[in-house]
Amino acid sequence: MEEEKKLSSNKEDYLEVIFILEKKNGVARVKDISRLMKVKTSSVTSALNMLSKEGLVIHERYGYVKLTPEGERLALKVRKRHNILFRFLSEILNIDPEVAEKDACGMEHSVSPQTLEKITKFIEFVETCPEHTRPDWLRSFDYFFKTGRRPRCKIRKLKKDVLGGK
Amino acid sequence: MEEEKKLSSNKEDYLEVIFILEKKNGVARVKDISRLMKVKTSSVTSALNMLSKEGLVIHERYGYVKLTPEGERLALKVRKRHNILFRFLSEILNIDPEVAEKDACGMEHSVSPQTLEKITKFIEFVETCPEHTRPDWLRSFDYFFKTGRRPRCKIRKLKKDVLGGK
DNA sequence: TTACTTTTTTAGATATACCTAACAAATCAA
DNA sequence: TTGATTTGTTAGGTATATCTAAAAAAGTAA
Structure with a gap:
C-alpha cells in the first residue's frame, strides 16, 4: 500500500x-x-x-x-527538507549561508523523516527559548568554536556560591 | 593545483x-x-x-x-565524515542508531569541510562539558522533544531570585 | 511578412551503475 | 585427484544523466 x-x-x-x-x-x-x-x-x-x-x-x-x-x-516535501536543513546549518550552527545552502542541497535527498523531525524540533527549541535571544549555551558554543575555550559561566558560579557547590 | x-x-x-x-x-x-x-x-x-x-x-x-x-x-576521509555525522545524530540528537547510520551514509558524500568542522566541534563542546554528563540544555531539549514542554529551569529561577530578575 | 534570433527538440554519443545468464577459475571434499 | 560447489568474470542488456551538433519551432523587429 x-x-x-x-x-x-x-x-x-x-x-x-x-x-x-x-x-x-x-x-x-x-x-x-x-x-x-x-x-x-x-x-x-x-x-x-x-x-x-x-x-x-x-x-x-x-x-x-x-x-x-x-x-x-x-517538490514541497523536498523544499521543506531543504529549508529545515538550511536553517539548522545557518541559524543554529552559524555556517556561512552559501555553504549551508550547498550542504542543504546535498543532504535534502537522503535525510530521514525521523532526523528531520528532530532537527525541526531542535530549531524550535532554540528559537522559542525563554531568553528570546540566542541561548546562553549556544553563545558558549560560538565562543568555544572561535577560541577553543569555554567562557566563564556566571550561572554555574552563582549556583555554586548560593547552593554551596556540588 | x-x-x-x-x-x-x-x-x-x-x-x-x-x-x-x-x-x-x-x-x-x-x-x-x-x-x-x-x-x-x-x-x-x-x-x-x-x-x-x-x-x-x-x-x-x-x-x-x-x-x-x-x-x-x-576511504578514510569518507569514513571520518560518516563517523562525525553518525555521532552527531545518535549521541547529540538521540536519533536511533539504525536511522542515524542510514542518514550518515546518505549525507557523508556531500557534507562540506566547514560544516563537518562545526559539527566536530559541536560534539566536542557537548561531550567535554564541565558537567561531565549530558549538559542541562540538552536534557531540556530531550524533554522538550518528548513532551513539547520546557522543563522548569532551576538555574533561571535561582538567577532571578538572587539577581533580582531581568 | 520576411528575416533574424532565441528557444527547444531531436539524434546520436559517452559514462555510470546496475542487471541476468553463461562461462571460467578457484576451493573444498570424498 | 577428480567432481561438485563456490566465487569471480565476461558478454550483453537496461536505465539514468549528461553532452554536442543539427534541425525545428517560436518570438521579434523591420
Whole structure:
C-alpha cells in the first residue's frame, strides 16, 4: 500500500527548480531550468520527458512546464527538507549561508523523516527559548568554536556560591 | 593545483566497504563487497575495474582486493565524515542508531569541510562539558522533544531570585 | 511578412551503475 | 585427484544523466 515511489536525487532537483520558477514566474521554461540546474537545455528536455511520463510535470512540446499536483506535493516535501536543513546549518550552527545552502542541497535527498523531525524540533527549541535571544549555551558554543575555550559561566558560579557547590 | 578529483557517491561507497573489509579480514573479497553493497558480484567486478584504472584499488583477476594508499586516504576521509555525522545524530540528537547510520551514509558524500568542522566541534563542546554528563540544555531539549514542554529551569529561577530578575 | 534570433527538440554519443545468464577459475571434499 | 560447489568474470542488456551538433519551432523587429 502507498508504495511511495522513490525518486532519484536528480529528479527531485528538477522538481525543486521547477517549483521555484513556477512560484517566481507562474510557469517554468526549459531555458531557466537549464540555467538553474547547470545543464544544457537538451538534458532538460529529456529529464522533462521522464518526469512527464511519471505524471509529475505537464510539458507540451515547445510549451510551458508546470508541476502536476503530485509533482508539486513531492517538490514541497523536498523544499521543506531543504529549508529545515538550511536553517539548522545557518541559524543554529552559524555556517556561512552559501555553504549551508550547498550542504542543504546535498543532504535534502537522503535525510530521514525521523532526523528531520528532530532537527525541526531542535530549531524550535532554540528559537522559542525563554531568553528570546540566542541561548546562553549556544553563545558558549560560538565562543568555544572561535577560541577553543569555554567562557566563564556566571550561572554555574552563582549556583555554586548560593547552593554551596556540588 | 591539487584538483582533488571528485569521486561519485557510489565509488566512495565502494572504497568505504573495501576499507571496512580490509580492517576486518586483511583483504576484501568480491563476494563480501557484493553483500555489503547489496549488488550482484558482476557489478562489483565492473566497479573494481574502474577503481583500479583510477589507481584507488589493487585487484588482480580472481585475486584479492586492496586499497592503494590513495584509495585508503580517500576511504578514510569518507569514513571520518560518516563517523562525525553518525555521532552527531545518535549521541547529540538521540536519533536511533539504525536511522542515524542510514542518514550518515546518505549525507557523508556531500557534507562540506566547514560544516563537518562545526559539527566536530559541536560534539566536542557537548561531550567535554564541565558537567561531565549530558549538559542541562540538552536534557531540556530531550524533554522538550518528548513532551513539547520546557522543563522548569532551576538555574533561571535561582538567577532571578538572587539577581533580582531581568 | 520576411528575416533574424532565441528557444527547444531531436539524434546520436559517452559514462555510470546496475542487471541476468553463461562461462571460467578457484576451493573444498570424498 | 577428480567432481561438485563456490566465487569471480565476461558478454550483453537496461536505465539514468549528461553532452554536442543539427534541425525545428517560436518570438521579434523591420
